[in-house]
Amino acid sequence: MSDSFDSFSSGLENKSGDKELQEFLMVEKQKAQFNAQIHEFNDFCWDKCVDKPSNKLDSKTETCLTNCVDRFIDVSLLITNRFSQLLQKSGGM
Amino acid sequence: MENLSALTGAQKDELMDQVKQQIAVANAQELLTKMTEKCFKKCISKPGTSLDSSEQKCVAMCMDRYMDSWNLVSKAYSLRIQRERNHM
Numbered sequence: 001m002s003d004s005f006d007s008f009s010s011g012l013e014n015k016s017g018d019k020e021l022q023e024f025l026m027v028e029k030q031k032a033q034f035n036a037q038i039h040e041f042n043d044f045c046w047d048k049c050v051d052k053p054s055n056k057l058d059s060k061t062e063t064c065l066t067n068c069v070d071r072f073i074d075v076s077l078l079i080t081n082r083f084s085q086l087l088q089k090s091g092g093m
Numbered sequence: 094m095e096n097l098s099a100l101t102g103a104q105k106d107e108l109m110d111q112v113k114q115q116i117a118v119a120n121a122q123e124l125l126t127k128m129t130e131k132c133f134k135k136c137i138s139k140p141g142t143s144l145d146s147s148e149q150k151c152v153a154m155c156m157d158r159y160m161d162s163w164n165l166v167s168k169a170y171s172l173r174i175q176r177e178r179n180h181m
Contacts, residue, residue, distance in 0.1 A: 042163045053155035057162065066168075069166055
């Protein structure tokens with residue numbers, strides 16, 4: 001609040017207004033990306049882990065889902081790192 | 094962006110609410126599409142002339158489990174993000 005008041009008094013109210021909206025949009029965008037990622041994870045982890053739907057997710061399925069997310073991120077990191085090493089070795093970058 | 098700076102506080106609040114609402118709708122639509130696709134695949138092996146009661150029961154259960162799974166995946170992903178942040 002005091003921040004926007006300061007810029008208001010220095011005649012920069014337009015810029016501070018944009019800033020608040022920009023920050024808001026950035027946060028919302030991050031939240032939307034997080035959600036999109038969960039949709040994607042749930043899509044393929046469901047296929048990998050869930051058999052016939054029953055009254056509740058059994059503990060084996062729950063473990064599988066949790067592991068599925070973590071291992072996918074591991075693979076993603078591993079491939080990213082190895083790929084950048086390969087790029088460096090080939091002198092391309 | 095020029096005319097955005099002329100917004101009053103109330104207009105800005107309204108705009109933010111609208112953005113939030115649109116994101117929520119898009120999110121719900123995505124979930125709905127995915128659930129329909131996944132539960133159709135799981136529950137209807139051979140499409141008949143109507144949805145029989147066991148198929149309907151299966152779809153209802155599948156929906157609930159898909160949302161359970163979504164929440165579980167969401168939890169696992171946020172925990173992982175937290176862990177990665179602590180490592181930095």
